[in-house]
Amino acid sequence: MLDVGGGSGAYAIAFAQANPRLRAEVFDQPAVLAIARRHIREAGLEERISTRVGDLRTDEFGGGYDLVLISAICHMLSEEENRNLLARAYRALAPGGRVVIQDFLLRRTRPARGPPPCSRSTCS
16 A cells, blocks of 8 residues: 555554555655654554655656555645646556545635524523
């Protein structure tokens, strides 16, 4: 598994804990990977989870991955950057592999306002 922009390594750690045969690599910036390495070490998963420094906007990801996870990244990128990211993720897959995207969608318009603040007479 490749965790693109994997941050603290939380997803790679959770996946590795759920599947004892899983090997994962967290791909991110150097300062972030220092945090990921600490979490990986604390979880006792240094033998199965590695880290690799790279720029998710431009760098190739390597190859042979059964799963490429892209979590909370796409909303930050333009349409063109996302197309490029997905093309590089696809090239990183082993035959039959999958790209999994977990993200949230941002509205193009201003979000709806929440409920009005409560007053003493309407709130307990």
